[in-house]
Amino acid sequence: MKLTMIPQRGKFLARTLLITATALTLGSCSLLPGQVNDALGRSTKITADFENIAGMYEGNEIMVLGLQVGKVDKIVPKGTFVEVHMTIDAGVKIPKDAIAAVISPSIVTNRHIEITPPYTGGASLSSGEHLPKARTRTPVELDTMIKTIDQFSASLKPEPGADGLGPLSGRVLYPVLNGNGQKIRETLDALSGALKVGIDNKDAISNIIIKLNELTSMLADNDQSVRDFSNRVTAMSGLLAEQAPGLQATLDQLNAFLVNTSTMFAGHQDQLAESLTGLTNVSNQLRANSLQMVEIADTVPLLMQNITNAMNPQGRYVRLHTLVGSPLSGEITSLFCERVQMRADGCRTGNMQDFGPDYGLTAALLGLTK
Structure with missing residues (x-):
């Protein structure tokens, strides 16, 4: 009897474990995806x-x-x-x-x-x-809407002691509506068109409302800065108001100066025209010789420095070194050599420095005697 009960208890225990594992697996399948997504940061x-x-x-x-x-x-x-x-x-x-x-x-x-x-x-x-x-x-x-409607309705009821007269009573409403039917119809048509435009552009209107909300929020966050700016503008306006007489006097003097200047220009317009014409000619000449003016401006400092170096205030003399070779070199020298029949190196090159220390004066005098 015992030999038959032990296998049955083992089978029962195995079935129980299998059912428990299956239930846990199915239960975890319903919870696992969200936990996995949270754990993985999905x-x-x-x-x-x-x-x-x-x-x-x-x-x-x-x-x-x-x-x-x-x-x-x-x-x-x-x-x-x-x-x-x-x-x-x-x-x-x-x-x-x-x-x-x-x-x-x-x-x-x-x-x-x-x-x-x-x-x-x-x-x-x-x-x-x-x-x-x-x-x-x-x-x-909803309760806020109902409260608002109730307040609106209360504001429309007749006031005590007014003989039943209220905003919508006949004796008050009739004069308002009498003869204004066409205007009311046109107003309702315009309102209908405006509402249609609003529906067609609801996204744009929504964006405008959002931007306005952001603007008002920004102004609210910077309320103190806006108040400071307004106070500064007010102070500046007050200062200008206090200085108004001085500003008026300054403007009057400026106006008188402009009047005198315009009168002077009108009386001497011919002379001014001639002066401006001459000034135009001078400016044209300066512009035409701009390169030479630049060169003069570059070389004048060096010239003044050389003059300073050539003067000796202690000895009261001027030390100069004249280069006579440059103006006398060339065709003039060659022609002179032919006339006096000179055969020096300077005659061949046409350069005065090639004649020697005496610039060929000795040879020239000998040539004149022949």
Whole structure:
């Protein structure tokens, strides 16, 4: 009997272990992909600040163009705002300048977060990045709308003691509407056209609203700088107002000077024309001889230096070395040699230095005696 029970207990234990392992495997298959994505960094985790997160719960969807791309992980109150932790699915990219908006599909329903615009290229958000309140939007609550409508309705009811007269009573509304039907129709037609244009250009209008919101946020962040600039402009305006009499006197003197100058020019316009003509001729001559003027400007300092070096103030004499060979060399020297029948080297070269220390004067005198 014992020999038959032991194998049955072994089979039962093996079946139990097999069922347990199968259950653990199936359970882990449903949890593993998200854990693997988180461990490998495939999903993107971001946070965002919202002014109001009513109707939002952990696990709610994150959508782009109506398609779910993630979920809400955690909602953390931060006093005047709420911080929402979100996980974006692996493979989904979010633009760097994205805006997160809480969307309510209907009045009574769970809300979801819509991220816009969709990614089309360029830089994208990475894990750990944060969207401040300037980049989030929350819808107007139903009770706020009802309260606003109630205040509007209360403002339209007749005031006590006014005999039932209110903004919409017949005795008040009739004079306003009487005879203005055509104008009202034209106004409604224009409003309809404006609304149609607004619908056709809703993306552009949305971008304008976003830019205006960014501008107002920037002005709010730099409120002190704007106030300082306004104060400086006010101070400058006050200073100009205080100095107005002095400025007026200065402008009057300047006007008188211009009047006198114009009168003088008008009385001597012929002389001015001749002077300007002569000045034009001088400038033309200077421009035509610009190279020579440049050369003179370059050589005059050297000339003055040579004159200074040639003068001896102590001995009261001037030391000069005259080169007579340059003006006498050439054809004149050759012609002179032929006339006096000289055969010196200078006659052959035409250079005065080749005649010797006496420049050939001895040979020339001998040639004249022949």
